[in-house]
Amino acid sequence: MLTRGDWDVTHPAPPVAVPDVVLHAAAWTDVDGAEDDPQGAAAVNVGGTAHVAALGAPLVYYSTDYVFDGRKREPYVESDSPNPQSAYARSKLHGEAAAGERAWIVRSSGLFAPWGTNFVRTMLRLGAERDEVAVVADQRTAPTYVSHLARATRELLDLPFGVYHLAADGDCTWAEFAEAIFEEAGIECRVRRITTEELGRPAPRPAYAVLRSEKDAPRLPHWREGLRACLDRLR
Helix, strand or coil: CCCCCCCCCCCCCCCCCCCCCEEECCCCCCHHHHHHCHHHHHHHHHHHHHHHHCCCCCEEEEEEHHHCCCCCCCCECCCCCCCCCCHHHHHHHHHHHHCCCCEEEEEECCEECCCCCCHHHHHHHHHHHCCEEEEECCCEECCEEHHHHHHHHHHHCCCCCEEEECCCECCEEHHHHHHHHHHHHCCCCEEEEECHHHHCCCCCCCCECCECCCCCCCCCCEHHHHHHHHHHHHC
């Protein structure tokens, strides 16, 4: 595995042997920051992906539900036309193209894990510090546990190249997800439901971004199962 210290993907690859397959997880993920620096986001998500594809190995490129505009009110499938609304989302969609023809494009949503910066860890920290947190209740998604996504990725390698939607079963708003986190973790913290407009973030988010597959893609467990597994790891 190459870390950012080994290879900044905004530059061509260092001398390495061509691998059997590449799991391309390097990405600019600061959604709001991309609005201020769209070129920086594109350098990582588009240029970086092109540099990884230049290795000549089959490639798994992790994309996002944000490539859709969120105006649909039923799950997005692979044949739906993307319509990204933010600089981040546009960079991820262009990155899908940069991955080339020998690639599995994996669109997922609301990724969380026992490590790093993500919604679950943020809510656990805020819930321990406060009696109430404000969370948007008008954005619906399918929060996905990265360990479940990793297992599904392994299964995906047996399928043809192409675009696949791999996200947790079930769906919820971010406010509902926060309530479930506190419930499962036994934290006494209220969730005050607010609108996206009240939150006032620079980058637009899709109001509805639930992903489902119309292909023979691996199916992931329910997001509640992922949440419980994540909390078990954190304990």
